[in-house]
Amino acid sequence: MGAEFLFMDDNARPHRANIVDECLQSEDITRMDWPAYSPDLNPSEHVWDMLGRRIAARQPPPTCLPQLRRALLDEWCNIP
DSSP states (O other), X not given: OOTTOOBOOOOOGGGGSHHHHHHHHHTTOOBOOOOSSOGGGOHHHXXXXXXXXXXXXXXXXXXXXXXXXXXXXXXXXXXX
């Protein structure tokens, strides 16, 4: 990743387990300081929220997995 690599996680409990800390330290990976619960700082959370709202607003809503997949792909392509 390079010398300036900085690891970013969402500070979830599983990511803060001792075994994870030990692994990151053993690999000399620097972890970014991150608030305990900060979905506003995580862009992927905004994208998932937007997709969820767009799918929920569809009329008629998807009723099976293939329809849901197609709807997600359509909505993904329409994100500004």
